Amino acid sequence: MDKIIEQTDIDRVDGIQKVTGTAKYSAEYDFPGMVYGVLATSNITKGIINAIDTKAAENAPGVLAVITHLNCPELPGYKSTPEQDKLVPTKKGYKVFADNIIRFNGQPIAIVVADTFERATHAASLIKANYTKEKHNTDFDEAIKSGTPLEGNNFKEYVRGEANAWINAPVKIEAEYTMPIEVHLPMEIHGITVVWDGEDKVTLYEKTQSLSGTQRNIVRTFGLKEENVRIITQFIGGAFGSAFNTWPHSMAALIAGRKVGKPIKLMLTRNQMFNLVGYRPEAKQKLGLGASADGKLMGITHEAIAMTASYNEFTEGIVNGSRSLYECPNVNTTYKVFPLDLSQPTWMRGPGETTGAFALESAMDELAYALKMDPIEFRLKNYAETDLERKKPYSSKYLKECYELGAEKINWKERNPEPRSMKEGDWLIGYGTGSGIFSAWRGAAKAVAKLLPDGTMILQSGVTDMGPGTATAMTNLAAETMGLSHTKISFEMGDTNLPPGPMQGGSGTTSTLGTAVFAACENMKKKLAAMIKDNAVFHTEIVHEVKVEDLVFENGYMMLKTDKTKKISYAEVIKSAGLSELEISEDSKGNPMLNHSAFSYAVHFVKVKVHSKTGVIKIDRAVSAVDAGKIINNKTAESQIIGAVVGGIGMSLMEEGVIDHRYGRWVNNNFADYHVAVNADVPNIEVLFVDKPDPVLNPIGAKGMGEVGIVGFAAAVTNAIFHATGKRIREIPVTADKLI
Amino acid sequence: MDKNLKKEGRRDFLKKSTALAALTIATPAIIKAGENDERIAALFEKIPLNLEVNGVVHSLSVEPRVTLLDLLREQLHLTGTKKGCDYGQCGACTVHVDGKRINSCLTLAVMNEGKKITTIEGLADGDNLHPMQNAFIKQDGFQCGYCTPGQIMSGIACINEGHANSREEVQEYMSGNICRCGAYPNIVDAVMQVKKEGSNHD
Ligand code: FES
Ligand code: FES
Numbered sequence: 001m002d003k004i005i006e007q008t009d010i011d012r013v014d015g016i017q018k019v020t021g022t023a024k025y026s027a028e029y030d031f032p033g034m035v036y037g038v039l040a041t042s043n044i045t046k047g048i049i050n051a052i053d054t055k056a057a058e059n060a061p062g063v064l065a066v067i068t069h070l071n072c073p074e075l076p077g078y079k080s081t082p083e084q085d086k087l088v089p090t091k092k093g094y095k096v097f098a099d100n101i102i103r104f105n106g107q108p109i110a111i112v113v114a115d116t117f118e119r120a121t122h123a124a125s126l127i128k129a130n131y132t133k134e135k136h137n138t139d140f141d142e143a144i145k146s147g148t149p150l151e152g153n154n155f156k157e158y159v160r161g162e163a164n165a166w167i168n169a170p171v172k173i174e175a176e177y178t179m180p181i182e183v184h185l186p187m188e189i190h191g192i193t194v195v196w197d198g199e200d201k202v203t204l205y206e207k208t209q210s211l212s213g214t215q216r217n218i219v220r221t222f223g224l225k226e227e228n229v230r231i232i233t234q235f236i237g238g239a240f241g242s243a244f245n246t247w248p249h250s251m252a253a254l255i256a257g258r259k260v261g262k263p264i265k266l267m268l269t270r271n272q273m274f275n276l277v278g279y280r281p282e283a284k285q286k287l288g289l290g291a292s293a294d295g296k297l298m299g300i301t302h303e304a305i306a307m308t309a310s311y312n313e314f315t316e317g318i319v320n321g322s323r324s325l326y327e328c329p330n331v332n333t334t335y336k337v338f339p340l341d342l343s344q345p346t347w348m349r350g351p352g353e354t355t356g357a358f359a360l361e362s363a364m365d366e367l368a369y370a371l372k373m374d375p376i377e378f379r380l381k382n383y384a385e386t387d388l389e390r391k392k393p394y395s396s397k398y399l400k401e402c403y404e405l406g407a408e409k410i411n412w413k414e415r416n417p418e419p420r421s422m423k424e425g426d427w428l429i430g431y432g433t434g435s436g437i438f439s440a441w442r443g444a445a446k447a448v449a450k451l452l453p454d455g456t457m458i459l460q461s462g463v464t465d466m467g468p469g470t471a472t473a474m475t476n477l478a479a480e481t482m483g484l485s486h487t488k489i490s491f492e493m494g495d496t497n498l499p500p501g502p503m504q505g506g507s508g509t510t511s512t513l514g515t516a517v518f519a520a521c522e523n524m525k526k527k528l529a530a531m532i533k534d535n536a537v538f539h540t541e542i543v544h545e546v547k548v549e550d551l552v553f554e555n556g557y558m559m560l561k562t563d564k565t566k567k568i569s570y571a572e573v574i575k576s577a578g579l580s581e582l583e584i585s586e587d588s589k590g591n592p593m594l595n596h597s598a599f600s601y602a603v604h605f606v607k608v609k610v611h612s613k614t615g616v617i618k619i620d621r622a623v624s625a626v627d628a629g630k631i632i633n634n635k636t637a638e639s640q641i642i643g644a645v646v647g648g649i650g651m652s653l654m655e656e657g658v659i660d661h662r663y664g665r666w667v668n669n670n671f672a673d674y675h676v677a678v679n680a681d682v683p684n685i686e687v688l689f690v691d692k693p694d695p696v697l698n699p700i701g702a703k704g705m706g707e708v709g710i711v712g713f714a715a716a717v718t719n720a721i722f723h724a725t726g727k728r729i730r731e732i733p734v735t736a737d738k739l740i
Numbered sequence: 741m742d743k744n745l746k747k748e749g750r751r752d753f754l755k756k757s758t759a760l761a762a763l764t765i766a767t768p769a770i771i772k773a774g775e776n777d778e779r780i781a782a783l784f785e786k787i788p789l790n791l792e793v794n795g796v797v798h799s800l801s802v803e804p805r806v807t808l809l810d811l812l813r814e815q816l817h818l819t820g821t822k823k824g825c826d827y828g829q830c831g832a833c834t835v836h837v838d839g840k841r842i843n844s845c846l847t848l849a850v851m852n853e854g855k856k857i858t859t860i861e862g863l864a865d866g867d868n869l870h871p872m873q874n875a876f877i878k879q880d881g882f883q884c885g886y887c888t889p890g891q892i893m894s895g896i897a898c899i900n901e902g903h904a905n906s907r908e909e910v911q912e913y914m915s916g917n918i919c920r921c922g923a924y925p926n927i928v929d930a931v932m933q934v935k936k937e938g939s940n941h942d
Contacts, residue, residue: 011877011878011880012877012880014885015876015877016869016877017885018882018885018888019860019869019873019874019876019877019882019885019888019889019892020820020860020861020863020864020869020873021818021819021820021821021859021860021861021889022820022861023885024819025819025822025886028813028819030817061784116803116814117810117814118784118803118805118806118810122784184920185920186884186886186920187822187824187830187832187884187886187887187918187919187920187921188822188824188884188886189823189824189825235884235885235886236884237822237884237885237886237887238883238884238886238920238921240920267823269826270824270825270826270827270829270830466884467883467884467885467921468883469883635880636880636883638880639880639883639921639923639926640883642922642923642924642925642926643883643921643922643923644922645922646919646921646922646924647922670825670827670829671825671827671829671830671918672827672829676918676920677922677924678915678916678918678924679910679911679912679914679915679917679919679924679927679928680911680912680915681915682911682922682924682925683925684925685925
């Protein structure tokens, strides 16, 4: 399995477009007669719209249409069946302009269409609604106190061995950890351009991580034929999970575009990015951990409480990592979710696992201190050799290597374990660690490879790329597999007219699509070999018929293994066969992983400096060691981990969504008040890959990495802060005021 | 407001009034303050504007409330300059005006009469990329690429201002450009590379 492909790290294939400004994002297409859509939103949190006055807006200069729930056309997908009517509200969802119910503050109540952005924006401000307000609750604590959690299969307790066994262990800790709402905030504001061709055919330039998912939603809502709904997503300016759903603003733009019969563009405002495209839900977690005096875990109890919208049941695997990261015979987990009068949360980088790992990995550190054991040693002592939750061996697991590589790099052994013992001038120094786990998987995808008579190759798949470098990795993979310079390969993506690709997310894109691309290239080689089997070039005394095993594929040539001077270029094969192209289409199936469990792993090491007088915290060093299987392109892979760590810095030290519960409105919905990490907050981040292929998951050996890079990072920071200051902060973000 | 209008004439008022920036997002309060819809509408009448963008002189007619950013993106179709917030908080819209970096979302287009604007589209010389563009590719100074034009414009200015003498200094002076993908260390590498090469130019 080793060395299926040689390692080379090409520069990003879309680099030139991105540095010259020619890369087109969804709201950057221009069509004749383009009009602009702007949303008007509710300023109450819960209630009913009694009346809505759109006159002033309609009469404002340049306005073509104003659509509200009163004049929104009947859409096939808006009719609910009697069964759907019976569902609890959290299963019903919310459809823009379908009714007069206000479910959250800032909910769209109208879309204004005008000939310029400025005119549409002004007209939207003229819309006045009259509401009947109802009492709302946006306060998580209040919901926990007096609300009712959701019920159903997603909330069953998990018990392995004995529940709450930690209580009877000789050394134990119990603690509660909290984290606030966190928002994706990709730099590209969600935007969409819609071009209708009549009433039944539409092309969308949409920010989506899943072309086929978006296509399906639109087909269903508008009752259109699949072939009449084309989605194009050439570039995505970041998403981190915010672009899986087909959000209300996209539907609004579609509805409005069809009504006015003109190409329409809609871009949210940065404020609207906080409540119209999801967020990571607030969570409170209680961990009970017990161990024998020599540090063997005897019991883990993980109880998580999170929140969702009143109209959408959102759940994620917050407690899952606690069931399988360590070898522990007794584990029980519970998960409760309370609905609030807020917009809906959604998956955000490392969904669930990131929240859970903050609590679990903090608790592990607390127990290590209670045991007077080194936190790494304690983790190694409880290393899981098999997946006790699923009772399966791991497809591959190099977590141990991650501990070793990272500890060595940050010089862990020089750390004096005593809290508040290390200093540099006025700065207290602390080292901390936290580990992360995230499912690795492989779904189904299709890829097409075409070899042309000029010796170039085109790869095609309807996948999108929000930044990790999918086209680059796939080009890299195809170049290595085909024996062809990457400059001769182009990758076409981001269009539903292409063969259906996987969604981008869940750390499964490379595993899934890579499998299809790899298979297409391998088949291409077989096909080429078959075409030249009788070719005189290769004939020797002994060889009369060449087989693919007899050949090497290098630099665009097939060469005889035994005599590389006997060769023929791919171009010549295609040309002499009189073909305009040689096309291989590969439908690659998912891997159900019946006999194995597959995970990616990361171990983060952080050195913090905390100012002894002001409590100012600086991340001085960050080292992340990662087992993501085989690395396809080091350069983009490293960037992914760096990016995840930067997200982790924001999460642990600054990001916090604040809502004024009296009004149910966001307080800090802009970049000045909701702080994300900026350049000066970020040290040099050192990334180490184990870089060993997974032999089971897929033939290329790659697992996933986009998520695992953030999982466990926040705990590494809070653990380092404890080491530096002796203060255990169980509530992120850790701001200076919590330390003085 | 009325008094000012009479004394200075509509055009001057528009050029000076920063409050007009707020009219782009036109809160009802501001509208009411005018008390006269027609007069307000008149403020939105197009007025002539001459400016040079990437060496091309444009004679335009624009509404005073249009920001430079929206003028570039929506009217001149130079979409390389990005909108990341529209409030001067993210740096995605950074362009050079007469050689200085500014947030183009924070300036009205009409305030740039006679000025020379350089955007990301104006950096390369045909197929020859600007050294900063090359450095960003080489150092992988981006992922999604959305903040990148702003980072590159800022990076060039950062060196020109004399603010690239150390990594720490670059970090400080590049902190007005948010990168949510978190490419910061590589962005610093790119700026430092160009600084070291001495290859920076406008
Ligand atoms: S768009 Fe101008 S600073 Fe963000
Ligand atoms: S590269 Fe995506 S925001 Fe900077």
